[in-house]
Every structure is written in structure tokens, then in C-alpha cells.
Amino acid sequence: MTQREVPLAPVRPAAPAESLGSLLVRRRSTRSFGPRPMSIDQITRVVWAAQGRTTGEHRSCPSAHALYPLTLTVISGNVDGLAAGAYQYDAERHALIPAARGDHRDRVAGTTLADHCWLRHAAALLLLSGDMDAATRHFADQPPHSRRGRRYVWLEAGHASQNVYLQAAEAGLGAVLVAGFDDDRLLGLSPAVVPAGRQPLALLGVGHPADAEG
Numbered sequence: 001m002t003q004r005e006v007p008l009a010p011v012r013p014a015a016p017a018e019s020l021g022s023l024l025v026r027r028r029s030t031r032s033f034g035p036r037p038m039s040i041d042q043i044t045r046v047v048w049a050a051q052g053r054t055t056g057e058h059r060s061c062p063s064a065h066a067l068y069p070l071t072l073t074v075i076s077g078n079v080d081g082l083a084a085g086a087y088q089y090d091a092e093r094h095a096l097i098p099a100a101r102g103d104h105r106d107r108v109a110g111t112t113l114a115d116h117c118w119l120r121h122a123a124a125l126l127l128l129s130g131d132m133d134a135a136t137r138h139f140a141d142q143p144p145h146s147r148r149g150r151r152y153v154w155l156e157a158g159h160a161s162q163n164v165y166l167q168a169a170e171a172g173l174g175a176v177l178v179a180g181f182d183d184d185r186l187l188g189l190s191p192a193v194v195p196a197g198r199q200p201l202a203l204l205g206v207g208h209p210a211d212a213e214g
């Protein structure tokens, strides 16, 4: 049986209960996650913050020439209303496209250089990967030739990562950017995690912080 895509509810940002400045102050890297599941609404907001559409074809993140070369993979394991699995986020449809069944958090966290033991407890992992070849081709006329496009993709992954931190802070969730991973091991897992032709750029864990468990 093939898994159906998971349409996500539209995100309507509410009037902020907290200023952006306060969120920037509160944002912290969380490395201790509790067992409480995230809700589908929470993962929807986090995913939207990372790569969602806002007005027209624009997204939450700036993108050089509005190329949008990032792919966002959601590796869910402890999200109410979302079966454990790997999903690619389709920004245009605002939907999660199933790529693999089952809980892949442990295997993905196992590709990190030093963070496996705690990162595997995050309710979900978000992996940003980039189409470096497409960006290199697109920006081929900009010096330094054949390197400019890749730089832009890395910068965009940073924007998306900070958005995840801020959205997590607003929702009372914890988030962490783990960029220390073994590229080859990550690429070797499955195209469901890193789609063919993409370079892994950033891995984020999100979930309820252990110290916030009631």
C-alpha cells in the first residue's frame, strides 16, 4: 500500500504574544528532549517557518534569485497525528510527501559526529539539503565562477535554520542545529533522507525540552 501525502493545515500567524527581540533572547540550542510528543500543528508551523510559502511564490526565507534550491526532509518519530517516517516537504502544496515508513531518527542521528545519544530523542529531525548543481549552473556568470551558487545555498540553509529556532522558541519547543555529521554516512542512508543529487547541509532536532515536561 502506498502512503498518501499529508496535507498540512494553512499556517495563519497570530498576533505575536512575544516580541521578536524577546524570542531572539530566549532562543537556545536544546540538547535534552523529553518524551512528550509534538503535535501535528507544531510540526506544521516549524516546517512552514523553515521553507513555507508566504505571499505568492515567496517563502519564509530569502533565496538568491528566488531559486529555492533547498529540500526539507522531515524525519518524524514522536509527532501526534503524523506516522513515523521520512517525508519531503512540498512548499507549493504545503504537504508532506511520504518517502519512507518507520522511525529513522536513530539512524539519522547516528550519522552525527558526536551527538547521537541525545539527538535521537528529538520528536522530529529536519534535514536541509541543497541542489548545489542547479545553483552552480544558475549563478555560473557570477564570480567566483562555479563557487558563487554553492555559497548562496549554504546561506539559505542558515536562514531556514534560524527560522526553525525562532518558531520553536515561540511554541515553547526546543531546537538545535547539528551541522557536525558525516556526509558520506548520511548520503548512504537512503534517498528518502537525502534525495538524489542533493548535498546535506543542516540537521535540526525539534521537540519538547526535557526540563519543560510536566
Ligand SMILES: Cc1cc2nc3c(=O)[nH]c(=O)nc-3n(C[C@H](O)[C@H](O)[C@H](O)COP(=O)(O)O)c2cc1C
Residues within 6 Å of the ligand: 027, 028, 029, 030, 031, 115, 176, 177, 178, 179, 180, 181
Ligand atoms: C553552523 C553551526 C553548526 C553547529 N553544529 C552543532 C553540532 O554539530 N552539534 C551541536 O550540538 N550543536 C551545534 N551547533 C549549535 C551551537 O553549538 C550553539 O549554537 C552554540 O553552542 C551557542 O548556543 P546557543 O545556540 O544556545 O546560543 C551548531 C551551530 C551552528 C551555527
